Amino acid sequence: MNANPVVGTEEAESYEEQHVHEVYEQIASHFSSTRYKPWPIVSSFLSSLRPGSIGLDVGCGNGKYLAVNRDVFIVGSDRSSNLVKIASQSQNQPHAAVVADSLALPHQKDRFDFAISIAVVHHLSTRERRREAVGAVLECLRDGGRALVYVWALEQKGSRRGWDEGGEQDVMVPWVMKSSKKDVGEAGETEKTFQRFYHLYRKGELEEDVVEVGGEVVESGYEKDNWWAICRRPLKE
């Protein structure tokens, strides 16, 4: 299914409210139960950090990356308070999680050693807002700090979804939630389908966005249906 085009900022906000935020709020616990395995590149980025590093997980979801490295301190944030509740549970100690919008982060500029933003900026409905979100993450980094950004790829030849080069990039992706009815008289399981908005990145697009907001790409690549980039702010002379 193709997504509707979005024009203005207010329109983009209410569109994302309906097609991203409300969906995650409703599917939070089911979504969380399916998201437990850290992706290898994210794990190796987090494991490579110096003990005592302070970082951000912007769009932390259920907090599955918080538990990877307990020698650093991560402040996770997510737009969905139901997901933040899950992320704040004790298995994710010593880390923390707060409710925040990725375009209005409650963090100081130039402060953090690292940041990750995994499967988040592709939920923003205009390129301007996606760039702004990458810029907001970079802004939090101190000189020399690095951020790992991960987005869904358009090029997914191997996936069952059938997306590939040249296809529509703004799409709605269904999330099918099965739930059992508890009310008397209603039998069995019911299915409810939620549609989430995604922008599928084509090859090179993420790197363009990083550069556009003044960042530098240190390393980038493709891992299982996703594009990723490790980026930083240019070092000062």
Add this chain to the structure above:
Amino acid sequence: MKVLTLNFLTCAVKACKSSTASFPLHPKDCELVSDTIEANPALIYNILPRVDWAALMTTASELGFPTLPAQAPTKEELEADEKMMGELHTLLLETQISEGMLRCGNCGHEYRVKEGIANFLLPNHLV
């Protein structure tokens, strides 16, 4: 929400970030609870150089904790002083703000902390 977390949070309003008055946020009408967290001295030594000590002193005093030393203790000082280590562990990692507000000293906006979770979503007029 841990006291340590407060050291890495500021006002979400863009215009406040360039103002020194926006950091740290000021706890208001806060209820504190204490969680038991396994001691991890290495984590404390390692993160202390990244903690804004002046801001931590402000936060500790606003929450009613005894006055902290004027300078962050070094790793050697902490290794020699088990009591100070224990107090820092309690303050930074075990003390939680369970309910209350966090106020920005620049714009005055108050962020709610509910069931231990701080909410930084802004009302429309502040975005």
